[in-house]
Amino acid sequence: PWDIAKGFDNSAPIGKFIPLPEQTPKADNINFSLFINGVKVQQGNSKDMIFHIDELIAYISQFYTLKIGDLIFTGTPAGVGPVKIGDHLEGYLEETKVLDFFVK
Numbered sequence: 001p002w003d004i005a006k007g008f009d010n011s012a013p014i015g016k017f018i019p020l021p022e023q024t025p026k027a028d029n030i031n032f033s034l035f036i037n038g039v040k041v042q043q044g045n046s047k048d049m050i051f052h053i054d055e056l057i058a059y060i061s062q063f064y065t066l067k068i069g070d071l072i073f074t075g076t077p078a079g080v081g082p083v084k085i086g087d088h089l090e091g092y093l094e095e096t097k098v099l100d101f102f103v104k
Contacts, residue, residue, distance in 0.1 A: 031093070
């Protein structure tokens with residue numbers, strides 16, 4: 001059921017790519033969080049991923065040609081749940097807001 005539940009039209013909002021500030025930790029130790037209507041519903045750190053980012057890239061590269069700008073979707077920390085029309089979602093990498101939109 002995951003493909004239908006997560007892979008529908010407009011299901012992956014992508015914003016502009018931004019460079020990480022110099023003070024941001026390496027990719028294998030970045031805090032991230034998601035708020036819905038001002039309430040934190042997810043919090044995690046990339047160091048807690050089952051497979052490290054380098055391992056994911058190496059494995060996937062055996063089957064697909066990956067290029068700069070390609071996106072790899074992985075799982076998420078606890079807190080996954082439904083959203084509804086009108087919900088306000090805000091996402092952060094460390095202290096930098098990287099996602100901010102209302103569900104339409």
